[in-house]
Amino acid sequence: MPSSDQKPPFPAPNSTLPFWRTQPDKLDDYRSTEELPAECDIVIIGAGYAGASVAYHLLDGNPSPPSIVMLEARQACSGATGRNGGHLKPSLYASVTNMTPKYGREAAEELAKFEMAHVSAIKRLMEKENIDCDFHITRSFDVFLTESQNEKVKRDYDALNQAGVISVLDVHYTSGDKAERLVESAKRHFDGYMQRHFRGWEDSRAYTDRVWSGVMGYSSDNLPHVGHVPGKPGLLIIAGFTGHGMPQIFLSAKGIAQMIREGKSFEGTGVPRLYQTTQKRLDSKENAPLAAIGREINLGQVRL
Numbered sequence: 001m002p003s004s005d006q007k008p009p010f011p012a013p014n015s016t017l018p019f020w021r022t023q024p025d026k027l028d029d030y031r032s033t034e035e036l037p038a039e040c041d042i043v044i045i046g047a048g049y050a051g052a053s054v055a056y057h058l059l060d061g062n063p064s065p066p067s068i069v070m071l072e073a074r075q076a077c078s079g080a081t082g083r084n085g086g087h088l089k090p091s092l093y094a095s096v097t098n099m100t101p102k103y104g105r106e107a108a109e110e111l112a113k114f115e116m117a118h119v120s121a122i123k124r125l126m127e128k129e130n131i132d133c134d135f136h137i138t139r140s141f142d143v144f145l146t147e148s149q150n151e152k153v154k155r156d157y158d159a160l161n162q163a164g165v166i167s168v169l170d171v172h173y174t175s176g177d178k179a180e181r182l183v184e185s186a187k188r189h190f191d192g193y194m195q196r197h198f199r200g201w202e203d204s205r206a207y208t209d210r211v212w213s214g215v216m217g218y219s220s221d222n223l224p225h226v227g228h229v230p231g232k233p234g235l236l237i238i239a240g241f242t243g244h245g246m247p248q249i250f251l252s253a254k255g256i257a258q259m260i261r262e263g264k265s266f267e268g269t270g271v272p273r274l275y276q277t278t279q280k281r282l283d284s285k286e287n288a289p290l291a292a293i294g295r296e297i298n299l300g301q302v303r304l
């Protein structure tokens, strides 16, 4: 904690302006009251994807909505959420492979299923709330650039298939010339994208005009923290999404709201058991993200 004469290190005063925030909504800097209310039922700290999703689930279809104060250090969605790539891409095999040795297959599979459930949950949300956001369901590729990486992924993929892991049923493996052709066709995908896809833009000479950066926060075991904070009655956490919050946050927030609204236990919410925050996880000295980078350096496989 900085002393009172020191400025807090965050938020950074000179952050870059992401494209998503070039035309801010009226909620961007919205302040509902001059003074903070003296009391309320719930305080939400942070108005990003997590905070907004918790507020949504607390209020959605609630006949007796609680009073909520939402506090935001900067502007709505000015953090990771507003700097996002926008890829709601469930991790269907890597999470199962990476987490199985430590936590067992059943717990690891929960992660993949939960992420997959976000695709339809967010689709339903867009339709129900009539949100205009270019939501587009498509296929995606993971490309492995070295032979050793490719061999490992193929081994893992075959093992998951053999074990009948449901989340990999829709994952296809391609190698050799066929994979090269796929990469080739994707390489220049965004060149002239607007000209190719939008009527009236054909001669626009549209080009990239905004590049921005953002900080990704990693938890020490690469898993989110969700639920009641041990030893702090009345305090819940939904954080630590490790650069991958799009297919994890919305239904985690639903779980948090169920815990508050209905007094459900964490186990009753359907949020993966590995997301539950515990004293053991909070105390752990593990640094899984750095360890993973170390492994990749050894294999000569660092990706950006």
Ligand SMILES: Cc1cc2nc3c(=O)[nH]c(=O)nc-3n(C[C@H](O)[C@H](O)[C@H](O)COP(=O)(O)OP(=O)(O)OC[C@H]3O[C@@H](n4cnc5c(N)ncnc54)[C@H](O)[C@@H]3O)c2cc1C
Binding pocket: 011, 045, 046, 047, 048, 049, 050, 051, 071, 072, 073, 074, 075, 076, 077, 078, 079, 080, 081, 082, 083, 084, 085, 086, 087, 088, 089, 213, 214, 215, 216, 238, 239, 240, 241, 242, 243, 244, 245, 246, 247, 249
């Ligand atoms: C460059 C970039 C690209 C990404 N691309 C993807 C992607 O393609 N797919 C994907 O799944 N994920 C992606 N992510 C990750 C994803 O954006 C995050 O997981 C997600 O947005 C996290 O949401 P959040 O609400 O937890 O955090 P944030 O959006 O960071 O929200 C936290 C908010 O809390 C506020 N705050 C913090 N401390 C305080 C305080 N003390 N008081 C008041 N307010 C406070 C902050 O100002 C901030 O607005 C990306 C992240 C970055 C940075």
